[in-house]
Amino acid sequence: MHIVIIGAGLGGLCLAQGLKRRGVSFDVYERDAAPDSRPQGFRIKIDRTGQEALEACLPPALSTLFREACAIPVNGVNLIGPGLEPVSERWVASWQRAGGDDAPVGRMEDLNADRLAMRRVLLDGIEAQVHFGRAFVDYERSGGVLRARFADGSAAACDVLVAADGVNSAVRALRLPEVAPLDTGSTCIYGKTLFSADNASRIAPLFQSKTSVVFGERLAVIVDPMRFGSRQSPPQVDDYLYWAMIGSSERLNPARDGDAHANALSLCADWHPGFRALFELAKPSDVAMLPVRTMTAPPRWQTDGVTVLGDAIHVMSPAGGLGANTALRDAATLAQRLGEAAANRTPVLAAVAAYEAAMRDYAGEAIRQSDDGAELLFGAVAA
């Protein structure tokens, strides 16, 4: 059995690690020239679901390396307004609390990973099977053989082709043309601000010790301190404050093609100076902007040798912090099913069908929770 994975994002690489662990042959093809050839985003919150999926796919030494590469956990959450005044409790159900739902607000059990560091951990030990600079263009079946084809004219035969190529998936566009992401009418501006001594003296101290959720007019801002300290394993990452503004596109990107950093600065003009400093001190190259897109719950389709995983099939608002965690769960579920089929010599299509049935259920629920999160954070109404 040979599996071809399109896309070396978090989902595709986690699947590759899971297949390696189960002795299933695979190759990953990635359009980017190198792991760091474009900004990958900064902080990513990995919840219990994501952590369990990583543990199921990574060898134990890499699981440990991943945990050590995460930021030092912080205790406590500030729920505040743009003037730094406390606001009454608002809580998004998918943000886990240590000790269960009745535990007091303030202790998060999630891990905060730096995306690039996480991707490097996920690449560890499979470098030879991950082919950068290979953009997928289409696939064909001829003489009973399934083949993916690439922009450089090359092709790769496989038993299963996995679309892990993100929200604009070229594989999905061919395999499931009726499925497409929807614009939610929201935008996300996100970035990082380095923790230099000078910056730290201007940024309000409350942002530096706890997670903060700031509720503004038709927008919310999440701020997370990312300190790696002496617990940090290679690769090295400088300490930073991660921040993400999410809200209506009219508010965050009124000119439609505006500049991400300039938009953030104009939004914060009358906010508390210790909050404003977070955006003023960010390097423009460390700020990015994206329209927020979502899908409806994955529909049913006839299983064949081409399947879909992660944002390619269930992109959702980042307001719930569930997109990557769901992609990791896909990877673990599919790796397990394919591993069992290889070990027991059972039909591979039955394994793919079992993965797809499970994924439809939990991904539909994650999309619903993300819509609820967006509504609670900044009043977005789910489509």
Ligand SMILES: Cc1cc2nc3c(=O)[nH]c(=O)nc-3n(C[C@H](O)[C@H](O)[C@H](O)COP(=O)(O)OP(=O)(O)OC[C@H]3O[C@@H](n4cnc5c(N)ncnc54)[C@H](O)[C@@H]3O)c2cc1C
């Ligand atoms: C601001 C922001 C914050 C977020 N925070 C969180 C969070 O805290 N927790 C969480 O769980 N989720 C979060 N998410 C969501 C998360 O980023 C995504 O759900 C996750 O990255 C999806 O992983 P993926 O592997 O499916 O796709 P991607 O990470 O998008 O990877 C797809 C890969 O496919 C490659 N590719 C694309 N086209 C081709 C092609 N034709 N040929 C070859 N390769 C191709 C791309 O270059 C890319 O490397 C956030 C999203 C945003 C925007």
